[in-house]
Amino acid sequence: KQEVTQIPAALSVPEGENLVLNCSFTDSAIYNLQWFRQDPGKGLTSLLLIQSSQREQTSGRLNASLDKSSGRSTLYIAASQPGDSATYLCAVRWGVSDKLIFGTGTRLQVFP
Amino acid sequence: KAGVTQTPRYLIKTRGQQVTLSCSPISGHRSVSWYQQTPGQGLQFLFEYFSETQRNKGNFPGRFSGRQFSNSRSEMNVSTLELGDSALYLCASSSQTSAYNEQFFGPGTRLTVL
Secondary structure, eight states: OOOEEEEOSEEEEETTOOEEEEEEESOSOOSEEEEEEEOTTSOEEEEEEEETTOSEEEETTEEEEEETTTTEEEEEEOSOOGGGOEEEEEEEEOSSSOOEEEOOOEEEEEEO | OOOOEEEOSEEEEOTTOOEEEEEEOOTTOOEEEEEEEETTTEEEEEEEEETTEEEEEOSOOTTEEEEEOTTSOEEEEEOSOOGGGOEEEEEEEEOOSSSSOOOEEOOOEEEEEO
16 A cells, blocks of 8 residues: 655754654655645645655755655755744655645744 | 636535535646545545546545536535535646646635534
8 A cells, every 4th residue: 555654743943953854655666756835724835846766856945855765755954944834745646647645744843 | 827726715514515616727737636634634635637537536435526627627526515524625736748747736725514
C-alpha cells in the first residue's frame, strides 16, 4: 500500500533556528514529490517539487532533498522566521495521473 | 495569472441535502483534482478530471460525483449529505503538459453539515 508519513507531527522553535522536516514513503517508484505549506483554514501553497530523477531542489531559504532508495525526503528551512509558522505537507505522486497521497503534516511554530 | 478559484468559500447545509462546489483552474490547465480535508483523515483524494474525462477516483461512496466542462472548469456534487461530510474541499489544477507537472491548489470550500 502506498503511504506517506511525516515526522515530527509538531515542532516549536525559536526564531533563527535551522529546521529539518521529514517525510517518508513506501514504494520507491515515485513520479515526483511535492512540499506544500498550509496556513490555518487556508488552501495549500506549493513550495517545492522534486522529480524522481532529482536529488534536491532549492527556493530561497528552503531546500528539499529526495532519496528514493530509502523512501525519504527532507525539507530544510534555514534561519526560521515567525512567518514560517504553518503546517507543512509532503505529497507523493506515484503515477502519470495527478493523484497525490499526502502525509499528515508537520505543524510548525516559530516564536520570536 | 490568476490562481485556482473555488466557489463558494463557505457553505452550511443540513443532513440529507445535496451540494455543488465549483472550481476554476488556472488558465491553460486541463487537469483538475479534488481533495477532502478533515482533522481525522487528513487530505484524501476524491477524483481527477482531464479533458472532461474522469481519469482517477478515490475511495469515496457514490454520493460524491464530479464533472469537468469543456473550459476545464469542474464541479463536484455531494448528495444526501451526512455529518461526516463536513470538511474543507480543495481543488487543484495542473497543466499536464510536462513531466514537471506542479499542482496548484485553490483556497478551498468549507462545508459544514448540520
